[in-house]
Amino acid sequence: MSIPSDIRPLVNELYQVLDDSERQATKGLFALRTAMSLFPENEILMQYFSSISNFQFCVAGTRLQAENIVNNILLVDVPDEDVQKAGDYLATLLHIAPKVKIMIDKVVERLEEALP
Template identity: 35%
Template sequence: MPIPSEIRPLIERLYEELNQIEQQAAEGMNLLRPVLFIFPDNAILMQFFATLNNVIFAAQIYRRRIQATVDTVSTEDVQPSDIQEAGEELGNILGLVMEAKIRVTTILTSLRDLP
């Protein structure tokens, strides 16, 4: 059965945001590696590295949670309460994704400003 129309836009937005975050995190890692090689003991750079890795890992987890939610509401006997619960779960994930996006954007800005 297809995804209920009530939550389809939310799912599409989540996947778009996750794709964008993963691309930005990869860009950040590419900017960070050469600088971290020069300054391997720099605590801020190590924190950036850890944060970007965590965001990439979290994006994979969010994708699995989204898929599990989609599987739950894509059954033929789905109840309206299940769709509502799925919408709330996806909304919570969106909040977490937006927080991660802010962190990645902040790190990218800092890395781009390096001389």
């Protein structure tokens, strides 16, 4: 069985936002590691590291939830009502995921402004 056509765009958009968030977080952590090697006791850099790590954890958790929902939709004989509930939950995740991406973007932007 495949993902229902009315849910497929929702799933694709959610995964795209999560992928973008992961890439941005990885970019931020790479820059942070370089800066932290130069200033290992800098509390602001430690806060940035903590924030980005927490955001990565949130993204990973959201991805896991989405994958579990999609896997449940793909089971045989899933009632239409359950598919609708799954779609609603995926829509909720899609509503939350961009907010996390925006927070990651803000932290990385501040980091890039602070580092030469």
